[in-house]
Amino acid sequence: MFENLSDRLGGVFDRLTKQGALSEDDVTAAMREVRVALLEADVSLPVAREFVKKVTQKATGAAVTKSITPGQQVVKIVHDELIKVLQGEGEPDVLRIDNPPAPILMVGLQGSGKTTTTAKLAKRLKDREKKRVLMASLDTNRPAAMEQLAILGQQVGVDTLPIVKGETAVQIAKRAKQQATLGGYDVYMLDTAGRLHIDEVLMDEVQAVRDVANPRETLLVVDGLTGQDAVNVATEFDGKVGISGVVLTRMDGDGRGGAALSMRAVTGKPIRFVGLGEKMDAIETFDAQRIAGRILGMGDIVALVEKAQEVLEVEQAERMMKRFQKGLFNMNDLKNQLEQMQKMGGMQSIMGMMPGMNKMAKQAKAAGLDDKAIGHQVALINSMTKKERANPDLLQASRKKRIAAGAGLDVAELNRLLKMQKQMADTMKKLGKMGKGAMLKQAMR
Numbered sequence: 001m002f003e004n005l006s007d008r009l010g011g012v013f014d015r016l017t018k019q020g021a022l023s024e025d026d027v028t029a030a031m032r033e034v035r036v037a038l039l040e041a042d043v044s045l046p047v048a049r050e051f052v053k054k055v056t057q058k059a060t061g062a063a064v065t066k067s068i069t070p071g072q073q074v075v076k077i078v079h080d081e082l083i084k085v086l087q088g089e090g091e092p093d094v095l096r097i098d099n100p101p102a103p104i105l106m107v108g109l110q111g112s113g114k115t116t117t118t119a120k121l122a123k124r125l126k127d128r129e130k131k132r133v134l135m136a137s138l139d140t141n142r143p144a145a146m147e148q149l150a151i152l153g154q155q156v157g158v159d160t161l162p163i164v165k166g167e168t169a170v171q172i173a174k175r176a177k178q179q180a181t182l183g184g185y186d187v188y189m190l191d192t193a194g195r196l197h198i199d200e201v202l203m204d205e206v207q208a209v210r211d212v213a214n215p216r217e218t219l220l221v222v223d224g225l226t227g228q229d230a231v232n233v234a235t236e237f238d239g240k241v242g243i244s245g246v247v248l249t250r251m252d253g254d255g256r257g258g259a260a261l262s263m264r265a266v267t268g269k270p271i272r273f274v275g276l277g278e279k280m281d282a283i284e285t286f287d288a289q290r291i292a293g294r295i296l297g298m299g300d301i302v303a304l305v306e307k308a309q310e311v312l313e314v315e316q317a318e319r320m321m322k323r324f325q326k327g328l329f330n331m332n333d334l335k336n337q338l339e340q341m342q343k344m345g346g347m348q349s350i351m352g353m354m355p356g357m358n359k360m361a362k363q364a365k366a367a368g369l370d371d372k373a374i375g376h377q378v379a380l381i382n383s384m385t386k387k388e389r390a391n392p393d394l395l396q397a398s399r400k401k402r403i404a405a406g407a408g409l410d411v412a413e414l415n416r417l418l419k420m421q422k423q424m425a426d427t428m429k430k431l432g433k434m435g436k437g438a439m440l441k442q443a444m445r
């Protein structure tokens with residue numbers, strides 16, 4: 001399903017790649033196609049819509065560096081946004097298994113790969129974290145499923161709770177807890193029964209088990225190939241049982257991440273692991289970067305743009321450093337700095353890393369210099385002629401009036417800007433005389 005998305009996006013970007021400049025219409029047209037492609041790949045409508053909105057905002061008017069095409073720039077923006085959607089905010093990527101024995105509840109539909117995943121995770125905990133793990137199957141309806149877990153346990157060298165016929169799921173859960181405590185296990189994993197579809201009986205049972213076990217982690221296992229269905233299943237389970245994370249299986253198949261994209265956005269639950277095959281070590285922690293790469297399938301372009309941006313930033317910084325060392329700081333320099341601040345979205349920009357800039361950033365913050373104020377200042381500088389920018393001393397009353405009017409602002413605001421530039425230039429001159437060492441020292445403050 002994502003093969004298709006990647007192909008379609010490829011076409012869209014190809015067309016952009018061949019154009020010289022990126023206009024708003026180009027972006028809008030491209031994004032319309034991106035949206036359709038996402039929907040066809042079974043990404044939910046609100047997620048696709050939100051995604052396209054964000055990318056459009058970022059792509060329109062984005063600075064395009066010389067060595068890359070606008071199309072390539074858009075690829076990078078789409079890529080970064082994909083990562084953001086997939087990643088969520090600072091989730092824990094390790095399982096919470098302190099306070100032994102820590103219960104982990106495994107839930108999901110039948111055939112999702114729940115039992116396989118239980119054994120895979122148990123093996124991982126044993127091999128990588130040297131944990132003693134006990135697994136128990138709670139699938140009282142399917143003796144074969146219980147057998148399956150026992151066999152997998154033997155395969156990976158993890159103990160399973162002996163099977164006792166006639167017990168209910170809750171009874172097995174209690175026995176697992178007891179055995180885990182007495183046996184000195186670090187973790188016990190409860191592989192709950194799955195059904196083909198979500199039904200009341202199943203949910204009641206899982207809830208009852210949850211109440212007995214009080215799990216530290218409740219992991220939902222879903223088939224990554226089922227796209228939107230996987231997201232619906234996750235929403236259901238989270239509503240009824242409460243889940244702490246998702247494991248997407250069959251990510252080795254043709255599905256290229258469609259479910260992953262909606263999963264995080266719709267459920268708000270982190271994807272913790274992905275299953276990548278039938279073998280017992282075919283599981284990995286979820287890596288948003290890698291999945292975004294698979295969805296887009298354009299790693300080369302992304303790498304190219306990253307490189308170009310790096311080079312450009314270094315070049316710019318070096319050029320400015322040289323000017324500052326000579327004690328030069330005109331309106332162009334100030335504009336550059338202000339735009340950096342806008343781009344970085346705040347005062348913690350690279351300004352803080354430049355000589356004298358740290359101080360200025362602090363002053364600016366204290367003076368309540370917000371995004372709006374920065375916008376005004378940039379508008380004022382834009383309203384100046386080339387000559388005026390290079391030499392602000394030219395600005396007398398009539399010129400000031402013209403500039404302020406051009407930006408639709410007061411002369412008072414322009415005066416504040418001039419004062420700021422003067423202070424900066426003075427600082428630069430002083431620092432320039434003191435030499436490079438003093439500049440670095442200042443930068444460290």
Ligand code: GDP
Binds near residue numbers: 110112115248252282
């Ligand atoms: P359960 O009914 O949810 O417990 O599902 P099983 O664990 O029995 O898995 C069903 C089938 O899916 C088995 O044949 C597994 O080997 C297979 N399977 C599980 N996870 C993956 C995966 O990540 N990739 C692939 N290709 N197959 C998987």
